[in-house]
Amino acid sequence: MDSIIFDLDGTLWDSREAVVKACNQVIKQYEELEEITVEDLKATMGLQADDISRKLFPNISEEDGKAVLQKCFEVEIQYIEKRGGQLYENLNKVLEKLSRDYKLFIVSNCQAGYIEAFFTYHQLGRYFVDFENPGRTGLSKGENIKLVMERNELKTPVYVGDTDGDQKAAHYAGIPFVYAKYGFGEVEKYDYYIEKVEELVDMF
Structure with a gap:
C-alpha cells in the first residue's frame, strides 16, 4: 500500500452542526421552506448536490432547490x-503518524x-498531498478517486469512508475499501473496517 x-x-x-446552522441562515429567507435538522442532514451524507437538494427541499421545484442549496454552500x-x-x-495525531509512511488524500462529494x-480552520492541509470533489470536476466520487490516483501515480491506495456510496466508489476505482463504522452510514460490503480513526495506525 502506498x-x-x-x-x-x-x-x-x-x-x-456547523452546516445546519449555516443552511438555516439561508432557509429563513424562504417562507415555503422549513429549517433543517442534524438528522435531516445525516440522510444526505455521501450524496452529490442534486440529490441533496431533492432530499432537503422536496416541496419546491428542482431548479429552486438547487439555487437554495448553492446559497447554503456559500454560507x-x-x-x-x-x-x-x-x-x-x-x-491530528493519526494523520501525523500516517503521513510519515503514506501519501494522504481526500476525495469527498462536496462543493x-x-x-x-x-484545511483552513483546522490547519490539517499539511498532511495531504492532493484532494478532489465534484464541485471542481463535475465527476462522481469513483471517477474522482481514479483521477487522484492517475495524477499522483498511485499504485496501491485504499479508500476510507463511511457510506455505501463510498464502498461503491472504491469498487469503481478498483481499490480496497476501509469502512469507518463510527461514521454516518450502514455498509454491508467492505474489505476492512475500523471502529475509530486511531485504528488506521495499527491496521497499516
Whole structure:
C-alpha cells in the first residue's frame, strides 16, 4: 500500500452542526421552506448536490432547490472557515503518524471550497498531498478517486469512508475499501473496517 484516500464527512470529522446552522441562515429567507435538522442532514451524507437538494427541499421545484442549496454552500464555507467542525478523536495525531509512511488524500462529494475550509480552520492541509470533489470536476466520487490516483501515480491506495456510496466508489476505482463504522452510514460490503480513526495506525 502506498497511499490512503479519505472521505471527509463521517470519516475525518462531523461538521453537521456547523452546516445546519449555516443552511438555516439561508432557509429563513424562504417562507415555503422549513429549517433543517442534524438528522435531516445525516440522510444526505455521501450524496452529490442534486440529490441533496431533492432530499432537503422536496416541496419546491428542482431548479429552486438547487439555487437554495448553492446559497447554503456559500454560507456554509464561510461558517466553517471561521468555526470549523468536530474532528474525530486524536485525528491530528493519526494523520501525523500516517503521513510519515503514506501519501494522504481526500476525495469527498462536496462543493468546491469545502475541503479548503476544513484545511483552513483546522490547519490539517499539511498532511495531504492532493484532494478532489465534484464541485471542481463535475465527476462522481469513483471517477474522482481514479483521477487522484492517475495524477499522483498511485499504485496501491485504499479508500476510507463511511457510506455505501463510498464502498461503491472504491469498487469503481478498483481499490480496497476501509469502512469507518463510527461514521454516518450502514455498509454491508467492505474489505476492512475500523471502529475509530486511531485504528488506521495499527491496521497499516
